Amino acid sequence: MAAVWQQVLAVDARYAAYRTPQLPQFRTQYVRRRSQLLRERAQGGHLAGEARRWYLRLRARLLAQRYGALSEAGSTRSALRASRTTLDRMEDFEEDPRGSRGHRRSLSRSSGPGGLRGGPEERPPGVVPTPLAEASRAMAGDTSLSENYAFAGVFHVFDQHLDSAVRKVQFAHDERHLLACCSLDGTLSVCRLAPGPPAVLRRLRGHGAGVSDFAWSLSNDVLVSASLDGTLRLWDPSDGRCIRRVPDPDGAALLCCAFQPLNNNLTVVGSARHMVRVVNISTGKPARGGTGRLPGRALALCFDSPGRVLWAGDDRGSVSSFLCDPGTGRLTKASRVLVQAGGSITSLSARAWASREAPDPSLLVNACPDRLLLFRYH
Template sequence: MRLRGSPTPWGGFLSICSAVGSSSWQQAAILLELERGEKGSRGRTRRKRRPGNGCGVAAGLSSRREFRTQYIRRRSQLLRENAKAGHPPALRRQYLRLRGQLLGQRYGPLSEPGSARAYSNSIVRSSRTTLDRMEDFEDDPRALGARGHRRSVSRGSYQLQAQMNRAVYEDRPPGSVVPTSAAEASRAMAGDTSLSENYAFAGMYHVFDQHVDEAVPRVRFANDDRHRLACCSLDGSISLCQLVPAPPTVLRVLRGHTRGVSDFAWSLSNDILVSTSLDATMRIWASEDGRCIREIPDPDSAELLCCTFQPVNNNLTVVGNAKHNVHVMNISTGKKVKGGSSKLTGRVLALSFDAPGRLLWAGDDRGSVFSFLFDMATGKLTKAKRLVVHEGSPVTSISARSWVSREARDPSLLINACLSKLLLYRVVDNEGTLQLKRSFPIEQSSHPVRSIFCPLMSFRQGACVVTGSEDMCVHFFDVERAAKAAVNKLQGHSAPVLDVSFNCDESLLASSDASGMVIVWRREQK
């Protein structure tokens, strides 16, 4: 692993250290090399170092387990000292860029939801999600961005991103779907608490009842936000809520749909919301003032049942309708993308992209889950695989998650399907083929119950998922355990729990139910 123009792998890093003028940075570099060597010796067979490269002592130390605790303590001390001392911002940025290159060369390109969000946010910063005129894909796919709209991502960028995405699924060794005991440094940062201790809740933080008497099928925290929450209701409205400062309040209620709102999604920059409704329309909302920017009718004039943003290009939204079709819609033009439609075997109830935006999964009310390859340059959908979860059992929720650390590389899919089970599948190839990994008992036979992966699961041993249930409880499961997987259960709803959502740091959890109640739960502080 070398950087261009650097005589040694850490040459550029140490040059920054000398520029900063702090021996602590050099010590940190040595400690990072120790960690790198230790992880390499545990995870795979390392190549022998050539004599005279000056790293023999480091290699010897890295193989000794007793240095692990000392390393963690010293690393934390150095980070605290340097945080207090402060360093020029330019040098910090240069260090972070170099660190990113080193990690990328060591572990390969990242594809966690957080990294996809960071990639997309770079696009958003250059041009926030706006509804300026954009060249319509239907007119000429080759002319994207040629007229009236400044493109931030070129066709070549999409091709490069696609090559990076393929690395997620190719050359993946078999193993656990969750971080293992080898991830000592990551677990140390997250704390030594067990999953049961970590997901203990202190009680209800707040209860919203503005939609009482009508079901709330969807509740979502804004992206990378601790205190902004939205929920949609079958009364035809969407509520935007603020949890801090106390007391929590409903900032505004978005009205315009003439029938119930079935689903909604935040854009990555949180300035736009897209909603779908049983009135056969989707609407684009400005979250800042609550105004409806655009109303787009369904191409089939059918009830719209679900929606999701394309994670890399938020000008594109995928919707599913009651006439068995999925459509890729360009929200800048209000038109359907050419080649961006496909038919399923039933009413489309659930949609989910993988983090890089290359694979789309769609579930219907006949019990099937389809995978589609998404063309990043044109928005075209290509049907790839079909899995029958259970004939006749509606698939009400699909949630995708990718682990791309060395300890746990397997992308996974979480599915609710009216089987009184929560199903965890492994994604085995780059066409979205699914293999059942594990199932967990819940109550679900008729309601559209949803589930999620916990956002911070990759920092601790084991991994937690959360789901609603028709027994009026919120259930937590550890996906690493084959038996006794239940971690926690929250009681407080008086109707089937339909959806759950964590904020970005897992300090708050929101759950909604079939009676219109939304409960925000506060996690115990450790």
């Protein structure tokens, strides 16, 4: 079945130079993922016989419509042969029956320091290395194409959010295998890595626009999500049920959210209208006195571990702090620091004890486009 996925991938390889011409690294990533998926499909017997021929014709037609015809028929056949040669080189590793990592069964060149070395050169019938393939190998650092496209070290790829950006990925508290992610396609996903094969447990649907942020409750029994549709939603991650929908009083897009660490009945949400607001999730109503205003759009929220101080970062490069009453949710403005004029604060993370060299409480700030700062606070 190896020849099946090689032929399919050869069609994509012919058009590789046309994909993201300004960002060539994404072309490599795309072909890697295509190779991984096609291997799995071929091993399962999904691409064979007439189905394979139909898929090849359809794929070639779609690519030609998007990028245009590549060349005349004769040169097209030459390009396909070159692609087949390149792809055959991707198959030049196989399992060693003696239990070692693998051995080279075709080309005998070393893969570099610490790499695998093969024995005498044994080319499969009909495979003739071309200067083009050698040039590609040199551009890749003289490593084999099999290594370049192997997805080495990747445990699993979740690709359920294909059409829109994933804004956040976060593991549940004290969990190694349970995580969630949100996407601008308007949904969230709850995923499991183990036990058993990795899987998407459920998709959380209901928002009318992209989901910009989410947070796990302390006991992991509730997820809160903020959306560009101007609503805050509470979810039960065990069954995907929406527990409550809370619209923003100003009708503004919601860009970030966080649970109050000592009182998970309170959630803080930041909006595109420069507001930070504390919401009681049991009633769906704003907490009395629980509002604050920022210089710009609220992009990031973070509490200290006691839940007494709330930091909020905005798109004008400033970080504002508020004192928060864990019982009532009342906010009192404390201070403001301009971190980077004209930049955006995209992430905040507070730690009470970063390391032995930095024993004081610290706040890590990511300031776009080019700064990562660590503040000490009292």
